[in-house]
Amino acid sequence: MARKNPPAPFDGLVIVDKPQEWTSHDVVGKLRRLIGARRVGHGGTLDPMATGVLICGVGRATKLLGMVAASDKTYEATIRLGVSTTTDDAQGEVIKVQDAMQLGGAGMAAIESGIAGLSGQIMQRPSSVSAIKIDGQRAYKRVRDGEDVVLEARPVTVSEFAVLADRTVETDEYGAPTAVLDLDVRVTCSTGTYIRALARDLGDALGVGGHLTMLRRTRIGQYSLDSAHTLDELAEAMTEIPLDVVCRELFVSWELNAEQSSIYSHGGRLDWPLQLPVDAELAVFDPAGRLLGLAAQKDGRLAPTVVWEPA
Secondary structure, eight states, rough: OOOOOOOOOOOEEEEEEEEEOOHHHHHHHHHHHHHSSSSSEESSOOOOOEEEEEEOOOOOOGGGHHHHHOOOEEEEEEETTTTETTTBBBBSSSEOOOOGGGSSSHHHHHHHHHHHHHSSEEEEOOOOTOEEETTTTEEHHHHHHTOOOOOOOOOEEEEEEEEEEEEEEEETTTOOOOEEEEEEEEEEEEEEEEEHHHHHHHHHHTOOOOEEEEEEEEEEEEEGGGOOOOOHHHHHHHHOEEEEHHHHHOOOOOOOOHHHHHHHHHHHHHOOOSOOOOOOEEEEOOSOOEEEEEEEEEEEEEEEEOOOOOO
């Protein structure tokens, strides 16, 4: 009898260029069908309107997704000043429209000041329709059920918030002729930062409101669009980064001898290599170069944090 959930044909990361209107879960479902495996996950959720780098793990690499997703991220986005929405992005209902013509030209000084106030280490209030859980239920579900949800601000770091281009747009899509200002921006930030919240807060600081109309993630940690593939490309040829390669890229590589490998693989602790910093995260290999797992220093010893069977 065939196994209900056969093992994945490989262990590694697949870097997807997520299409617009797909959820991150949709992408995982598509990969499961393409790969023929159930053990597929993703790290670093993207909203349906967003595109760009979505890191997916297959097989044993799913254990790395939390570590990968915790890396800093870079986005390119378009912020529309002059219009506020219920979701802080273009998919929400319009709740406020205000002419932003005064922000063009000389008004850019006010924009730059607003951006400076949203840079560095800041306290940010996530959008009420985020996926953050409140008493076990997603915030966006509570909003859809009619609750008035206001999330608490939390610390995030915005290391880059740069305006790449600006343009005044005359539009009547909001019920009357209105001048809005669109800013194309690039943002590099810590995990947990909401770009649409930056759009909202910049608009509020300028007194005209704002929301996000486009979002594209261009990088998570060391993985960028250069290594990403569309789902159509992956359907033609699955392209993965093998687990051992990923671990050599993300961690300090450390080779054990045969005796040490046996102790490690059974969850035992070893002497910490004196030549390594105490905060190093290790990818541990046996003498044949096979990946055994991950390790860190605990109580002065080298202790397994993730143990895999040798490939």
